[in-house]
Amino acid sequence: MTFIYPTDSNKAHPLPLSPDYKSSIKRAPNKPLIPMRHTLSELTGPVYGHETVREGDNDLTTQHTGEPIGERIIVHGHVRDEDGRGVPNSLVEIWQANSCGRYVHVRDQHPAPLDPNFTGAGRTVSDASGYYRFVTIKPGAYPWGNHHNAWRPAHIHLSVFGHSFVTRLVTQMYFPADPLFPFDPIFNSVPDEKARARMVSSFDLENTQPEWALCYRFDVVLRGKNATPMENH
């Protein structure tokens, strides 16, 4: 199948400059991006990195000698294209704070405890239908210095590849009905309300495992449409 990547779809993304998010002020280009036609360079992309995915890398609760503290959760869903087709064989990398809202990163100075049994990094590859699954701990909210009393809503960072270099996506998955949403400039950097909603996972009772873990569903929709859709035939 040949894919096309209309640039109109990029309107779902935040604008580079979002002044309420202070770090964007000196890091967003001043000059407009230059439009160009996609060439073979843009239309191809890496199918690679899978060999580094080890058994169990999608379970962030079993990477150490003991179990991490916090609420065990399942996060699963499909990587899809804009037509809704599953994107198979896509590397999905995640990283997150622990249940107290603390990252392992040396520069995270939030005075909440580190968990010796939780690093917070995982990766997997979507299957033939685009399906992926992680087991992890629900991350905590945490304060940051963007403005007075700024707190990030709980989130899991995701990095996904897809069919070409222009489908590359780094995003954050949020949890349903977080009371911090109205106050978070990163979440609200996405101008369209419906697009913001696509960053919020849904609670999945059907796949919640009794006596073990709540489940959240999160579909990741990447750029890419069939260049020759059926209705044109």
Add this chain to the structure above:
Amino acid sequence: MQESVKPDGITPSQTVGPFFKYGLTPTGEYAWNDAFTNSTLTPDVTGERVRIEGRVFDGDGVAVPDCMLEIWQADAQGRFADPQDKRALPNASFRGFARCGTDKDGNYSFETIKPGAVPDPDGKPQAPHILLAVFGRGMLRHLYTRIYFSDEAGNAADPVLALVPADRRATLTAVRDAGKPVYRLDLRLQGDNETVFFDV
């Protein structure tokens, strides 16, 4: 499993944030293996081995210590390691992708080969180039740019460089060190000599 449903749009981008290192570029500093390194080199790779290095600066000219850069490129014959490039060599181990985090002084480097010319949509050759994606705290979506090479005569006729005002083309051109297979290109996210970024 849920059946395929037509989505109402793509998932929006969010910043990679300041704390990605232990997940995406641990490189010996954290107890996690790297999915990718800053090298595309494989034992079977042909072509000229080069190093591309530089620094990343923000709008105040301050070095950016928490960027992640990714490159994607063709092999020395201009073929991509992707079945969508029908000219790809199925058994070659060269992949053409690499990832690098900037250090505390904003430095990055890639070990790779100089790619061959890749056709544009009209079949005309593009000058050898590497695609570069720039991720970082403060960047709500990653930025796309290209790396060209200062010693390539083909730059003058390159259809993408032709879209760029002449006085900004130098921001896309890595400059070769005299006598060494090393190219240098600094990235400026904003301000004077701002790097050209493409809307792709």
